[in-house]
Amino acid sequence: MQRERPTALLIDFDGVLRHWDPELTAGVERRHGLPEGSLLRTALEWSRAQPALTGQISHAEWMAEVTRALAEQTGDPERARVAVEEWERDRGAVDPDVLGFIRELRAGGVRVGLATNATDLLDADLAALNLVDELDVVINSSVVGVHKPAKDYFHEACRAVGALPKQVLFVDDDDRTVRGARAAGLSAHRWTGPHDLTYLRAAFTA
Structure with a gap:
């Protein structure tokens, strides 16, 4: 059975609308003598990240936990502290093609929501990246309390974007999350890069 044309878009933040330069992280690790990949690996360890992504602890508390873990790994608390502070200064970059697509949809009357697993730093990030007025709603896991x-x-x-699940197209770069959206009744597309915009535009015009 063919699905109806979506009336709303839910789009992921990191990996779709915002991108990170892995070389910046690698450079911080090299400058401070940290093992390659240790910053992300330590920060994203689920038992450490999950409380921040569901609003149980603040972003600052999460980073303090990351700093403590790196200090234990390196035996040098000061080096860990300085490395995490430098790493935190990078807030990523907006994908101009994705932002252009969002603007096209909103100009055509389609509501767009940012659907992201994030911490209480999200509002500040959106402001720093000049995205506050580019979205109709923001659904932040740390506010909702579930990710x-x-x-x-x-x-x-x-509910936040004002559409039934069957009327919503969700875009994310994570397979498990895409499967979860489909199980919840949404249409969902696995993002692989800007070339996907051809398909997504067609989904809203077909």
Whole structure:
């Protein structure tokens, strides 16, 4: 059965609308003598990241935990502190093609929501990247209290964007999250790069 044309878009932040330069992180690690990949590996360890992504602890508390873990790994608390502070100064960059697509949809009357697993730093990041006025709604896991790919998260996101799940197209770069969105009744597309915009534009005009 063919699905109806979507009336709303939910789009992921990191990996779709915002991108990070891995060389910047690698440069911080080299300058401070940290093992390659240790910053992201330590920060994204699920037992450490999950409380921040569900609003149980603040972003600052999460980074303090990352600093403590790196200090234990290196035996040098000061080096760990300085490295994390430098790493934190990079707030990523907006993908201009994705932002252009969002603007096209909104100009045509389609509501667009940012659907992201994030911390309480998200509002500051959106302001720093000049994105505050580029979205109709923001669904932040640390505010909702549950993270993607939970069904409750997607139902809350659909409510926020003002559409039924069957009317929403969700875009994310993570397979598990895309599967979760489909299980919640949304259409979902696995993002692989700007060439996907041809398909996404067609989904809203077909």
